[in-house]
Amino acid sequence: MEIGVEDEIVDMSTLPPSNGSMMMASRNAYFRNRFSEIDIEVEDSNINQNGPLPIFLKFEDVEYKVRNSQLGSDNPVKVMVTKVSTRHAVEEDRYTRILKGITGSIGPGEILALMGPSGSGKTTLLRVIGGRLLDNTKGKITYNDVKYTPAVKRRIGFVTQEDILFPQLTVEETLVFSAFLRLPTSMTKQEKYAKVETTVKELGLERCRHTKIGGGYLKGISGGERKRTSIGYEILVDPSLLLLDEPTSGLDSTAANKLLVTLQGLAKAGRTIISTIHQPSSRIFHMFDKLLLISEGYPIYYGAARETMEYFSSLRFNPEIAMNPAEFLLDLATGQVNDISIPTDIFEDQEPTHDPSKSVIKYLQLKYKTLLEPREKENHRGVSAPENLQLAIQVKKEWTLSWLDQFVILSKRTYRARCKDYFDKLRLIQSLGVALLLGLLWWKSSTNTEAQLRDQVGLAFYICIFWTSSCLFGAIYVFPFEKYYLIKERKADMYRLSVYYICSTLCDMVAHVCYPTFFFIIVYFMAGFKRTVACFFLTLFVVLLIAITSQGAGEMFGAAVMSIKRAGMAASLVLMLFLLTGGYYVQHIPKFMQWLKYLSFMYYGFRLLLKVQYSGDELYDCESKGGCRPLQSSPQFATVNLKGGLKEVWVLASMAICFRLFAYLWLRRRIDV
Incomplete structure (x- = not known):
């Protein structure tokens, strides 16, 4: 079976059902079979770029740290540490670890949600995956088993939390100028306009296409329309990997739901989508295929979004009242277990003055390390992209004009x-x-x-x-x-x-x-x-x-x-x-x-x-x-x-x-x- 890069569509309805401990293995087996069916002829001088190239993303033991600027050369704390610590310890004290060993994977047609409380490292992980943060980063991140390169960069679309759009331009003008600047010279003007028209219809922006973006004191489109315009700005060039930072932030429930339906459609077209999310409604939560739950930079869950409750129930964490799954997960990620039944052995060796929330988080981190992470790493080693996809993603997607x-x-x-x-x-x-005035005075x-x-x-x-x-x-x-x-x-x-x-x-x-x-x-x-x-x-x-x-x-x-x-x-x-x-x-x-x-x-x-x-x-x-x-x-x-x-x-x-x-x-x- 031969399928072109542009025609490869992963239909989530054909995914095998996942159940219990076999969930991750069955998913990866599916993608292994799908990759074996893909036959792409890659030529450096001639590659069709009318559709997204399938990308299977894997990230393993990802760490990121930032320098502590407050520890200057004359800081007394640093001087004291220097006297009593080894050089390695001093070096560690200069940095704060934001991400502390995160592992996961996602394939074409899936939407991965990054969840966690504020400051947990969701946006940082998204930026690391998108190649926005390269320094002070450890771990292994591959795209079809290829490391990040400028060619990979052009396959990635990044939608920031703030909608950075020119307020004086209309929705259509914004997309048209983006299309003319970013689409390849091989496309005619009519084809670029047609691409904009398709994007406008795909994102449901027909009603506001001639309305200015607005902002500040300039009246413009609504928050949901602005977010969809930001997404359209990126998908015009058919990115294979679409990253979104808090796309539902500031939107009401209806607008957020419409946006997730739009993302599901984009995923079914063969894109790999990762989105940070803070506290979605229960309906939106179940629209995600996979979930990565982060607490204080550590992962505490990775797997199917629909099976999170089953996993934490197996660890004896159960809500005592009717609760939104997202709210339940955020409570666990912060260690706040009010109205949640927990295993009693967590606090057996705890000192009376110890913070109980820290014990909960540490327990969940330990369970992830022993139950979920080894299986995911094993799946990483068992699944590899075919050689033709590895070659295809290394071909630079040229769109720069003269x-x-x-x-x-x-x-x-x-x-x-x-x-x-x-x-x-x-x-x-x-x-x-x-x-x-000057003329009259003089x-x-x-x-x-x-x-x-x-x-x-x-x-x-x-x-x-x-x-x-x-x-x-x-x-x-x-x-x-x-x-x-x-x-x-x-x-x-x-x-x-x-x-x-x-x-x-x-x-x-x-x-x-x-x-x-x-x-x-x-x-x-x-x-x-x-x-x-x-x-x-x-x-x-x-x-x-x-x-x-x-x-x-x-x-x-x-x-x-x-x-x-x-x-x-x-x-x-x-x-x-x-x-x-x-x-x-x-x-x-x-x-x-x-x-x-x-x-x-x-x-x-x-x-x-x-x-x-x-x-x-x-x-x-x-x-x-x-x-x-x-x-x-x-x-x-x-x-x-x-x-x-x-x-x-x-x-x-x-x-x-x-x-x-x-x-x-x-x-x-x-x-x-």
């Missing part, structure tokens, strides 16, 4: 996701309102006297301040706000980071060019600046150059801190530094502090504005007692040579490029870890 194709698609999505911010009414009113100003010249120079400096602050604050929050979207999509290899950065910069530049232009057209003619075509366009060019450089600085500091809270603080400090060293408030800076002004692009921008607006030979103050004087002699230009050329243009242009280069490098360091 750089230019990614740029075109991502530019459209970035613009759609941010266009409301670009053309915000309040932002437009602010720019035009400030322009009108109405037809002139340079006839020293005082009038000082006022006009003050206006030029305020224009620098306004657009430096506006563009700096507008850009510094971009990457901190989109941090989680970017991490999610980069982990899925959706696009190159360079494509994202250039799209983000160019799309944001639309606003950073349009608003200063509208602003400047109003201010320039109302305030009485020099009315020549060359002077107008040169001054506009300088203002736009200041805005673009400020945008680059904002992106650099935003990428460096990657925190919304710290980004605001950084922007305020940088703006204050640039403001004080800009050359207006303090012209003669002490020598030991002069290096600061060379870091300030406002300093160069202000000097450039003065050079393009005023001529050193131009006369002013002709009505004074001393008669006409050249502008260069004014105290306002004491540190500016109006005939010194426009070298500041190259300085600002270099700064704009360098800021963006450093922003990209910081972004790569923060995201691609």
Whole structure:
């Protein structure tokens, strides 16, 4: 019998019934027989990718630990331990074990539930299985008997607990952009749209397909629809292994039930599905095929979900009142045995001051080690994927587009996701309102006297301040706000980071060019600046150059801190530094502090504005007692040579490029870890 990778469907209705101690052996025998029937011809250059490749996942003795950051080099506790312990003991004290030896397996067509109280390690195990946590991990995890590789990574879909979706996009737009970025180039546009249409119908999203995702203060789709959209985002590329972190969190019973029915349909299409779950209803609980119950990082049950009550009953743990199975299991996992009958021999050797819940948990862990784990490990050794499946999963599933194709698609999505911010009414009113206010305050100003010249120079400096602050604050929050979207999509290899950065910069530049232009057209003619075509366009060019450089600085500091809270603080400090060293408030800076002004692009921008607006030979103050004087002699230009050329243009242009280069490098360091 020959079955293609894409056509292999595991129907759970054909699984052999499991009963008692033979449950695990019969299940694995089934998959052993099914694997023997699969014959897949794998060619490195030609493999059909229209359906999920069957994956049989096995994980054995999985451990994970995190470093204890509180034990610093000068910590007195660590110093004391160092004196009295061996090097191995000190090394152990530096880490906290989160997962403590977990074993299990799951095949195509099955849904495995990871259950346990908060902090038990469910999400950590899910991330380890999904390849999201690779450091400080021990144990053996195989996918069709192959270890984790970049090729395996592209067979895995990961749905996080938080639905990380762009709020301004509709459901259909979200899926369409994902399809165009992730599906292979061999598919035509019509085929990609058809794939989106199929996914929308499969997940029951027809009613809300044209509704925005929403979030925060933006009204959008419901929680259940958002979760199904997140799942659709992943299954568009037919992942063989689908991992979900608390998919029913925040959903009502009806929405959660619909979601599990959807997952059952996805599993029957040949996918292997693992989901963490906290406290499901009894109906949802029985929808899972397998269950892994974790307590304090240790497994205390692994097997068929429907046989959990039978297993714990055999250990003499029985509910004394009518109880949801999930609630019963969570009580056992936390050691809270109120309304539960337990074996009396648990507490025989217990000291009076000992916590009874610890004894319950330790007893269940011991029973798992002696009854369930050896059988599961034996089944691991008895079941192996055929060679053709092992070869198939090592073939990298190519879907990455060319750089230019990614740029075109991502530019459209970035613009759609941010266009409301670009053309915000309040932002437009602010720019035009400030322009009108400045125009009225400096109405037809002139340079006839020293005082009038000082006022006009003050206006030029305020224009620098306004657009430096506006563009700096507008850009510094971009990457901190989109941090989680970017991490999610980069982990899925959706696009190159360079494509994202250039799209983000160019799309944001639309606003950073349009608003200063509208602003400047109003201010320039109302305030009485020099009315020549060359002077107008040169001054506009300088203002736009200041805005673009400020945008680059904002992106650099935003990428460096990657925190919304710290980004605001950084922007305020940088703006204050640039403001004080800009050359207006303090012209003669002490020598030991002069290096600061060379870091300030406002300093160069202000000097450039003065050079393009005023001529050193131009006369002013002709009505004074001393008669006409050249502008260069004014105290306002004491540190500016109006005939010194426009070298500041190259300085600002270099700064704009360098800021963006450093922003990209910081972004790569923060995201691609």
